Amino acid sequence: MFEKIIQKFKENNISVIPVENNEEACRKVLEIIPKKSSIGYGGSITLESIGLFDRIKSGDYEFYDKSKAVYGSEEYFKLVDLSQHVDYFLSSSNAITRDGKIVNMDRTGNRVSSIIFGPKHVIIVVGKNKIVDDVDSAIERIRNIAAPLNAKRLKLNTPCVKTGRCMDCSSPDSICCSTVIIHKQFKPNRITIILVNKDLGY
Ligand code: SF4
Structure with a gap:
């Protein structure tokens, strides 16, 4: 089902693993990450909704858990800084394109900067609802679906x-x-x- 988009990402040196559901998505992520690894993340409804954070918290990892800190506090930004040099950075994405690009728009920028450079590995969990044709469609999706809902969520x-x-x-x-x-x-x-074969996040 996702053969074409997998091939396009492969041409861009990005691997795509298709899975059917939340459980399989969590299992794949945890298969990839060795025990004792340091893990950071960018805020994501998708990662929360599949239950990945709970599995990581109960596992043998060095997890930089920002949920324990007040948003914008000194402790919060300390965890953000640490997350920029981890073994594995976890995120979702606002959109991925059929021609193999990942498109994100951020407020503070820690998510996008960590995806670009810093962490040794980046794992992005994304539902099929985030697949769009091209970068223009991605920006349209972000501005008229993802950003308004995220702004509302963050009050x-x-x-x-x-x-x-x-x-x-x-x-x-x-x-x-x-x-x-x-x-x-x-x-x-x-x-x-x-890439999860169901709608996740926004
Ligand atoms: S109106 Fe909302 S979506 Fe548009 S630029 Fe402002 S914050 Fe972003």
């Missing part, structure tokens, strides 16, 4: 929280500060995408 004061669509704001609370497109990886298979 930010942006116009899209009220309208459900991007109003191209310059709000201090804007969630759209950095747009990053991963076109290709210089190090083959540093990034692995676990």
Whole structure:
């Protein structure tokens, strides 16, 4: 089912592992990560909803768990800093394209910067609802689906929280500060995408 997109990502040095459901997604991630590894993550409804964090917390890992810290606090940013040099960085993505690109838009930027460089390995878990045709469709998806819902979840004061669509704001609370497109990886298979055959996150 995902043969074409898997091939496109392969050409860009990014591996894609297709799985059918949440349990299989968690199992694949935990098969990849050796015990005792250091693990960080970018905030993700997808990773929470499949139960991956609970499995990691109960496992034998060095897990930099930001959920214990107040968002924006000194402790929070210390964990963010540590997460930029881990063995495995976990994330979802706002969109992946059929021609093999990963597209994300961030507020603080820790997620996108860690995907680009720093962690030795990056594992991205993404539902099939995040597949779009191209980068333009990815930006459209982010601004009119993902960003308004994430701004609402984070209780930010942006116009899209009220309208459900991007109003191209310059709000201090804007969630759209950095747009990053991963076109290709210089190090083959540093990034692995676990592509789940169901809708996950937003
Ligand atoms: S630019 Fe502003 S209005 Fe548009 S999606 Fe981002 S936060 Fe919302």
